[in-house]
Each structure stands twice: as structure tokens, then as C-alpha cells.
Amino acid sequence: MAKFHNFFCQMTLNQDEYFSVKSPLQTEIKIKGSRFIANIFHAETKEEAEVLYKNLCRKYHDATHNCYAFRITEDLFRYSDDGEPSGTAGKPLLQMIDAKGLLEVICVVTRYFGGVKLGTGGLIRAYSQAAQSALDAVTLVKKTIRSRFILSCGYELENTVRNIINRFKGIVENAEYTEQIKIIVAVPESRSELFLQEINEQTNSVVNAKRLG
Incomplete structure (x- = not known):
């Protein structure tokens, strides 16, 4: 079991078990005029996660930013701020995934700028809230390594x-x-x-x- 699993997961999982998402989910929040669209997917490989991200970039080609984070295994993860200030988007998304103790998951948050700058702290909170809105709503499934x-x-x-x-x-x-x-x-x-x-x-x-x- 991955070492970053939260207390709930530690109490309900055996050594070889982990949680992932069962099916894709999308949520949206608005903060000071900006739209934050969060998409959650199951991805078993880095290549699959990258394809999902590219597909969303094509879908939201007119967005201001398409930021993402994925964790496939305990040691395999990636994240990107996609033009947002360093550390304000991708890393918070990964932290939200890890807080849920999930593997084989990619979270992409698309932002449409609403005219008001949020600042470093505001961006971190906004991307974290966007990811949390999706992660709290998605259906989880227990899997075995x-x-x-x-x-x-x-x-x-x-x-x-x-x-x-x-x-x-x-x-x-x-x-x-x-x-x-x-x-x-x-x-x-x-x-x-x-x-x-x-x-x-x-x-x-x-x-x-x-x-x-």
C-alpha cells in the first residue's frame, strides 16, 4: 500500500489494495470570475494519462490554462502548471490526489480567466478547491496490485x-x-x-x- 495513503485508506485496505476512480467525472467552480473545470479520469499508465490530457487540451483549446497532475504508482507521477506561476497549480492538484490516497488517477483543471488576478495563494486555493470538488464527488473503486x-x-x-x-x-x-x-x-x-x-x-x-x- 502506498505510503501517502490517508488514515481512512490505512484502516480499510490490505497490503496489496489501493483506491482508484471508477469512471470519469467533471465538476466546475467559479472564483472571482474565473471558471475552473476539473476532470478526473482513471489511467493505468503514463501513456494513457498523457493521451487523456492531450484530448482535453484539444477540447479546451481556447482555455487560458490546462493544468494537470497524475499519479500512476507510488513512484510514477507528473504535474504541470501550464503557464500558471510555478507551484500554484500542478503541485496542489497532485497533493489533492495524494490526500485521497489514490493511484492510477489523472486530474486536469482547465481555467478560463475571468479578469481578476488571484495571486499565488489564491491560485493554490482555487486549483485545490477545483480538484477537491471532483475528488469528493467521484466514485472510488478498490483494486489490487x-x-x-x-x-x-x-x-x-x-x-x-x-x-x-x-x-x-x-x-x-x-x-x-x-x-x-x-x-x-x-x-x-x-x-x-x-x-x-x-x-x-x-x-x-x-x-x-x-x-x-
Whole structure:
């Protein structure tokens, strides 16, 4: 579980679990004439987040600023002030995401200038409020960090392998039946080494197990 999760998340999540957003959401607030439009999306990769941001920039091409922050994993994040004074937009957006303890999330706040300058403190508050308005309204979903493996075995070992997968709460993503059975499975990350150990012990290391990604 990511170290920046808030107290609520720490009380409700297991080691491999985290919260993300279930579906896109948009909210809008007005501060001293300026419109702040917040869009929240789920994004599993940096590339996906970047595409979502570019699409919004095209949609709001006439906006004064399109600022964003995303956090994909604990170590993978980005943010941009998009022309606002340094530290007044992107970083506050990221801080709001982290305050909720979310992963795989991008928040984009579009500003249409209303004629009144807000100052450094005012901008930080405005972008924070815009992000919070969306983050408070969005539906969250609990997800599990998993490690993926491809397992190759003979037909006589299929039941043994599938029983182990079930005991470790694994998810079978695909199975191919040719000369051998090839199973792609995702298991909770914290139990992945024990999973491999159990596969080897219960099948006398006959099953070929390779980690994916």
C-alpha cells in the first residue's frame, strides 16, 4: 500500500489494495470570475494519462490554462502548471490526489480567466478547491496490485495448478490448450514469491513459471 495513503485508506485496505476512480467525472467552480473545470479520469499508465490530457487540451483549446497532475504508482507521477506561476497549480492538484490516497488517477483543471488576478495563494486555493470538488464527488473503486505469471504444465497437473491459483486468490487471465497448458495468472503482489514456491513444491518444479512485465 502506498505510503501517502490517508488514515481512512490505512484502516480499510490490505497490503496489496489501493483506491482508484471508477469512471470519469467533471465538476466546475467559479472564483472571482474565473471558471475552473476539473476532470478526473482513471489511467493505468503514463501513456494513457498523457493521451487523456492531450484530448482535453484539444477540447479546451481556447482555455487560458490546462493544468494537470497524475499519479500512476507510488513512484510514477507528473504535474504541470501550464503557464500558471510555478507551484500554484500542478503541485496542489497532485497533493489533492495524494490526500485521497489514490493511484492510477489523472486530474486536469482547465481555467478560463475571468479578469481578476488571484495571486499565488489564491491560485493554490482555487486549483485545490477545483480538484477537491471532483475528488469528493467521484466514485472510488478498490483494486489490487498483482504480479502476472505465465505457467506451462502438462494436462495431468492442471487441477493442482488451478487449486494453488485459487488458494492464492489468483485471477486467470487466459488459458491455452495445445501440447501443454499455458495459463496466464495474476496474483496479489505480496504473495507472489510464496505462490511460486508453492507451485514448485507441489509440482516438483515440473511447471515452468515465468514472471511477466
